[in-house]
Amino acid sequence: MDADRCTSALARISAAAARMEAAVARAPHASDPDLEQRHAALKDAVAATLGDLDALIGDPA
Numbered sequence: 001m002d003a004d005r006c007t008s009a010l011a012r013i014s015a016a017a018a019r020m021e022a023a024v025a026r027a028p029h030a031s032d033p034d035l036e037q038r039h040a041a042l043k044d045a046v047a048a049t050l051g052d053l054d055a056l057i058g059d060p061a
Helices: 002-026 035-057
Strands: none
Touching: 002 035
């Protein structure tokens, strides 16, 4: 049951990230010259954190 909840939570996180990516792609570019760099850094941090969570719960994917 716990594995199902973790899988479900990860699926929701992934779906939310996809929605954010789509919103960023549709949004007009802001005047912040560092926005893309900060966005890329945030994506990297989220990916690393999800990898840590996968390792913690033993997900081989």
